[in-house]
Amino acid sequence: MNRRESLKALGLIAAGSGVLAASSCQQEKTTADTATASDKLPGVQDFEHERNKQLQAEKFFTEHEMATITVLADIIIPQDDTSGSASEAGVPAFIEFMVKDLPENKIPMRGGLKWLDVQCQKRYGNAFINCKNEQQLGLIDEIAYPETAKPEMRQGVAFFSLMRNFTASGFFTSEMGVKDIGYAGNRPGVWNGVPPDVLQTYGFDTEAFFG
Amino acid sequence: MTDYQIKESTEVYDAIVVGSGAGGGMAGYILAHAGLKVLMLEAGPFFDPAKDALQLRWPWESPRRGASTTRPFGDFDAAFGGWQLEGEPYTTVGGTEFEWFRARMLGGRTNHWGRISLRMGPDDFQPTDGETEAWPITYEEVKPFYDRVDRMIGIYGTVEGIRNEPDGIFMKPPKPRLNELFIAKGAKKAGVPVIPGRGSVLTEASPEIKGRGTCFYCGQCGRSCKVYGDFSSSSCLVMPAMKTGNLKVIDHAMVREVLTNDEGIAIGVSYVSTTDMQEYAVKGKTVILGASACESARIMLNSKSKAHPGGVGNSSGLVGRYLHDSTGASLSGFLPQLLDRKRYNEDGVGSVHIYSPWWEDNTKLTFPRGYHIEYGGGLGMPSYGFTNWVPQVNGKVAGQNGEKKVSGGYGKDLKNDYRRFYGANVGMAGRGTALARKDNYCEIDPNRVDKFGIPVLRFHYKWANEEVAQAKHMQETFQSIMHEMGAIITSTIPGADTLYGLEAPGKIIHEGGTTRMGNDPKASVLNKWGQAHDCKNLYVVDAGPFVQQGDKNLTWTILALSMRTAEYILEEKKKLNG
Numbered sequence A: 001m002n003r004r005e006s007l008k009a010l011g012l013i014a015a016g017s018g019v020l021a022a023s024s025c026q027q028e029k030t031t032a033d034t035a036t037a038s039d040k041l042p043g044v045q046d047f048e049h050e051r052n053k054q055l056q057a058e059k060f061f062t063e064h065e066m067a068t069i070t071v072l073a074d075i076i077i078p079q080d081d082t083s084g085s086a087s088e089a090g091v092p093a094f095i096e097f098m099v100k101d102l103p104e105n106k107i108p109m110r111g112g113l114k115w116l117d118v119q120c121q122k123r124y125g126n127a128f129i130n131c132k133n134e135q136q137l138g139l140i141d142e143i144a145y146p147e148t149a150k151p152e153m154r155q156g157v158a159f160f161s162l163m164r165n166f167t168a169s170g171f172f173t174s175e176m177g178v179k180d181i182g183y184a185g186n187r188p189g190v191w192n193g194v195p196p197d198v199l200q201t202y203g204f205d206t207e208a209f210f211g
Numbered sequence B: 001m002t003d004y005q006i007k008e009s010t011e012v013y014d015a016i017v018v019g020s021g022a023g024g025g026m027a028g029y030i031l032a033h034a035g036l037k038v039l040m041l042e043a044g045p046f047f048d049p050a051k052d053a054l055q056l057r058w059p060w061e062s063p064r065r066g067a068s069t070t071r072p073f074g075d076f077d078a079a080f081g082g083w084q085l086e087g088e089p090y091t092t093v094g095g096t097e098f099e100w101f102r103a104r105m106l107g108g109r110t111n112h113w114g115r116i117s118l119r120m121g122p123d124d125f126q127p128t129d130g131e132t133e134a135w136p137i138t139y140e141e142v143k144p145f146y147d148r149v150d151r152m153i154g155i156y157g158t159v160e161g162i163r164n165e166p167d168g169i170f171m172k173p174p175k176p177r178l179n180e181l182f183i184a185k186g187a188k189k190a191g192v193p194v195i196p197g198r199g200s201v202l203t204e205a206s207p208e209i210k211g212r213g214t215c216f217y218c219g220q221c222g223r224s225c226k227v228y229g230d231f232s233s234s235s236c237l238v239m240p241a242m243k244t245g246n247l248k249v250i251d252h253a254m255v256r257e258v259l260t261n262d263e264g265i266a267i268g269v270s271y272v273s274t275t276d277m278q279e280y281a282v283k284g285k286t287v288i289l290g291a292s293a294c295e296s297a298r299i300m301l302n303s304k305s306k307a308h309p310g311g312v313g314n315s316s317g318l319v320g321r322y323l324h325d326s327t328g329a330s331l332s333g334f335l336p337q338l339l340d341r342k343r344y345n346e347d348g349v350g351s352v353h354i355y356s357p358w359w360e361d362n363t364k365l366t367f368p369r370g371y372h373i374e375y376g377g378g379l380g381m382p383s384y385g386f387t388n389w390v391p392q393v394n395g396k397v398a399g400q401n402g403e404k405k406v407s408g409g410y411g412k413d414l415k416n417d418y419r420r421f422y423g424a425n426v427g428m429a430g431r432g433t434a435l436a437r438k439d440n441y442c443e444i445d446p447n448r449v450d451k452f453g454i455p456v457l458r459f460h461y462k463w464a465n466e467e468v469a470q471a472k473h474m475q476e477t478f479q480s481i482m483h484e485m486g487a488i489i490t491s492t493i494p495g496a497d498t499l500y501g502l503e504a505p506g507k508i509i510h511e512g513g514t515t516r517m518g519n520d521p522k523a524s525v526l527n528k529w530g531q532a533h534d535c536k537n538l539y540v541v542d543a544g545p546f547v548q549q550g551d552k553n554l555t556w557t558i559l560a561l562s563m564r565t566a567e568y569i570l571e572e573k574k575k576l577n578g
Helices: A003-010 A021-029 A046-057 A063-076 A091-101 A103-124 A133-143 A151-172 A175-181 A196-201 B022-033 B139-153 B178-189 B233-243 B293-302 B411-421 B465-484 B496-501 B555-577
Strands: B006-018 B038-041 B247-250 B253-260 B266-273 B279-289 B327-334 B354-356 B371-376 B425-432 B441-449 B455-460 B535-540
Touching: A046 A091, A063 A091, A063 A103, A063 A133, A063 A151, A063 B411, A091 A103, A091 A151, A103 A133, A103 A151, A133 A151, A151 A175, A151 B411, A175 B411, B006 B022, B006 B266, B022 B038, B022 B233, B022 B247, B022 B555, B038 B233, B038 B279, B139 B555, B178 B354, B178 B371, B178 B425, B178 B465, B233 B247, B253 B279, B253 B293, B253 B535, B266 B535, B279 B293, B279 B555, B293 B441, B293 B455, B327 B465, B327 B496, B371 B465, B425 B465, B465 B496
Parallel strands: B006 B038, B006 B279, B038 B247, B279 B535
Antiparallel strands: B253 B266, B266 B279, B327 B425, B354 B371, B371 B425, B441 B455
């Protein structure tokens, strides 16, 4: 089989349509940013599918915790000129799933959210989500920079780092985030090496195998 | 119903093959094509990459975005299994460690492997270092089989003429990615050679290879390939063998024992069906074990009889001994010159585009043999955790405004840093020769059985000075390459307290040596054809027969040796009939 036949076998060349049609259709079709567990993909093992369904049916975070997660996620990844915010990309629901999937994160997340509220209560007499934006950011500034954070804020730093990793992971693996970061693969193509203009940018020879 | 009985089949097969990975698949393929009636038993389910591969799926199609919760290499990876299997434990003796990876599925671990296809060289079969042991065969004896595997399965690479890195019959290699060009340049300055990769991916069509598509460069070999553009035993060996009408596969068949008669000759195997939990026995004139080095050893040790009181094939007492994995250590960093890089599709192939074959003169070193280096990094598909490193290092270089800041952060500035650092990462990993030692071994744990009632393995494995010295050398080399290419190291540089990042034995998934071949029946389990010294119709075709692996990944040698063993079986049968 040559490459064209490969693609036919994959079902990626339909009559009269381009190679990329299939993958772009697929993108439009997927509107939910978190995959729903109801559809079992071929190649997913039964026990994995059952486990996914079970986790999706469970609820871990309270409404208040979810609201706090949503505010935090959007502080970490807000909307900008290129793309939407973390919550618009479905990050809070992703985090809800992940703490059930990797339960060692349950206590650090729940406890960290509580830590945040206690700090806010002491400082501003309010839970985190009810504080003013500048109050929220004032506290975040003290836990967002591990190298310069005060020793007494270390627990907050650990929580925020975890929250930041969950948020960025969830955002940049969503359809919106993948588009934002500019990943251009996951589609059939031909690899002929680094494009010539890029080679030139970095001073590599465009002919030699190793530039 | 409480009756317990073994369901015995009446058919006597010419050969029973246990396991469907590289070794079992190749033996089944050769024998079925020669007209033998072959039965293949596989402990896991049937798996056809064309239907079952999670290739070309997007990260958001996994609720965990590809995290490794249920599969060690992530949700889309094509290995059903891992280092821990529910209901199938193993144990280790205190103070030792071993991690045993098992893929229970048709094709075994070949569905997800890295497709890095290296031949062992003359010095790997007949070492001259005075410490590692020689095989009973030479490179020249194995070379014709390597050549045939190259043509039959397909491999890319370049002819380099390096003595102990033998060239094969190559298709064109994929060109390096941008990061790899920087690596090659930096490595050269550091005195480390870099050559094009060698992988079993079809970068060209071949008239000798039928029924398989050529690579379309999605870089996802680890998910297995829907067009069979890379080598999996399932797609390239077992399914073609089934098409001859001579090979039958029974899946979900967990083999318990090799059955022998009073004279100690193998007459078949018994297995438990993992779906109905019933016991079965099947008969064969020849039994071939390709269940993986440790699983085949386990079956042999569990096959006790009057004729084979210590387990079939184990009159030497060496079954399970000389267990050895590859050494492995790694280091990560990023290339500041690649911040804010232009986006384009650089998925390439799912095997290595470049690598460094072992280059040093061992007379100047404190350890025998060596390692090769594999490299990574670039504009890969986003997946769970892939951005975690960014807030740890975004303060190490000046921002777009030319000013340095403190690492971490949040908001629009951090969001932009995730974009800025994407694709600038670079990683390198060494894979080296660990010494095959008699004192590193697996045996039957006298106290435990798995959920099928099969006694489990107990491991004794310790690294020694040679492996630690090698890992130290790796770390020094990695740092020097990173330095020469202007990279900033992001991982903690491991020191003596962590054995220089040396991975636990078993982590590299290159275990072999448990049924070593040799000319002396007292010092080896198998003869040089892979035939048990004390059970003439029992053969082993996985990595168990390896006397001592080189730094080369095992698979290409498993394929060549299994082909050689299968043809020896055919010749022996001819002699009996003629």
